[in-house]
Amino acid sequence: MRERLHRLRRVLRDDDVRSISRRYFVSNGFDGTLTSIGVVVGAYLSGVPDGTTVFKVGVGAAVGLATSGVWSVWEIERAETKLEVLRLEDAMLADLDDTRIEREKRGERVVHAVLSGLGPVVGVLVPLSPFLLEGAVFTLLEATVVGVLLGAGLLFAFGAYLGNLSEQSWLVAGARMGLAGLVVAAVNVLLG
Secondary structure (H helix, E strand, C coil), X not given: CHHHHHHHHHHHCCHHHHHHHHHHHHHHHHHHHHHHHHHHHHHHHCCCCCHHHHHHHHHHHHHHHHHHHHHHHHHHHHHHHHHHXXXXXXXXXXXXXXXXXXXXXXXXXXXXXXXXHHHHHHHHHHHHHHHHXXXXXXXXXXXXXXXXXXXXHHHHHHHHHHHHHCCCCHHHHHHHHHHHHHHHHHHHHHHC
């Protein structure tokens, strides 16, 4: 166990690993948030009678998106890291099975897959959270509006983070991403 934690720390110190994982997390978090906004607005417009049902439908979407994120990234990274190892083996004229290099590549794949799956879970659950309070704190309409605003706020946070990271205006980058959530809500309302 101690060796695994040491290996995980070593993997997480790698700028490339953090960069790729960050992309997977934000990209899939973006998808999850937009999906959730579509679910909450669509559920309200379709006459879903209570917040618990909206939440359950959204959780189903979260499970699907998280599974997609983990599975697809696992397979993508498996192929890409295998290719990297094969190239290294060709260059070194050595078999790298069960070496530190191969184990670290496997650790990178785990980190990428976990963050890829975590992104949409966060993205879906944040906008759905007001529906757990429907009836006690919010009406269904209020939960929908708060859910859309939370989703747009989460998208803003993703954008602001990326803007700050890339030394752009965090405010502009956040506004660009947050706007996507409002657009999804508006399109759903227009489509009825």
